[in-house]
Amino acid sequence: AGRAEGAFTLQSVAQPMRPIASTATKCGNCGPGYSTPLEAMKGPREEIVYLPCIYRNTGTEAPDYLATVDVDPKSPQYCQVIEPEDIHAKCELAFLHTSHCLASGEVMISSLGDVKGNGKGGFVLLDGETFEVKGTWERPGGAAPSGYDFWYQPRHNVMISTEWAAPNVLRDGFNPADVEAGLYGSHLYVWDWQHHEIVQTLSLKDGLIPLEIRFLHNPDAAQGFVGCALSSTIQRFYKNEGGTWSVEKVIQVPPKKVKGWLLPEMPGLITDILLSLDDRFLYFSNWLHGDLRQYDISDPQRPRL
The missing domain is CATH 2.130.10.10 (YVTN repeat-like/Quinoprotein amine dehydrogenase)
Structure with a gap:
């Protein structure tokens, strides 16, 4: 959990390409882009990223598609931010690492430690629809x-x-x-x-x-x-x-x-x-x-x- 940097929403609808700033250094005559990765780092932060979603061994009933991912914190469609204080108060966990989506519809995230930085291998549960912090997956005291x-x-x-x-x-x-x-x-x-x-x-x-x-x-x-x-x-x-x-x-x-x-x-x-x-x-x-x-x-x- 963290602030705006880590959250995102996923859409499968087409959105228009956004022009790159005219001050960008172009790579030859091949269109928009940057001459080096360092030049790209100096450019404006991306607001949309594109994700190819490929199904294996499926026909037209389950076609491949290109998803757009909203990574603009100012966007009204941006996913809600889960504040560290919510995790600390409800779970007494911090330093989160791996997340998995459970069959129950919940999201489960592992931790490396507690709020003070001591070792504690517990698991945070989030509501899969609202992303509300529900508490820990393990029993109390069972991390x-x-x-x-x-x-x-x-x-x-x-x-x-x-x-x-x-x-x-x-x-x-x-x-x-x-x-x-x-x-x-x-x-x-x-x-x-x-x-x-x-x-x-x-x-x-x-x-x-x-x-x-x-x-x-x-x-x-x-x-x-x-x-x-x-x-x-x-x-x-x-x-x-x-x-x-x-x-x-x-x-x-x-x-x-x-x-x-x-x-x-x-x-x-x-x-x-x-x-x-x-x-x-x-x-x-x-x-x-x-x-x-x-x-x-x-x-x-x-x-x-």
């Missing part, structure tokens, strides 16, 4: 020690959340001493989807700073992957026959020996991860090493680069 991302599979009555670090730790930048002090996350939290409570905590022995988590897209699947940033590992989590959950390391990116850096070895530092819609491939950003990787996960226990 995880720390938070970041989350994903869920209702058919298995489960949600799993990840953890980064307390905002007070992150504010000062990365410090290797904080790693030694155990101030960075190394757990997954398994939640009962119906009862909104933690039922299991999974320790990641080779997984430090678990960030982005993805269940397989198949709604019946009882497994998925999480990217662990600092340890540069991909962990597979899965449901056991008895109904509990386990986790195993399936990918390890070796560090590179370096000089003149913060540490003697530079990890890949896995940031975002994605799964293809057919659940055949896993992609992740190996950020510090500067590459994007694709793995075949036809056998989820043995991904192939």
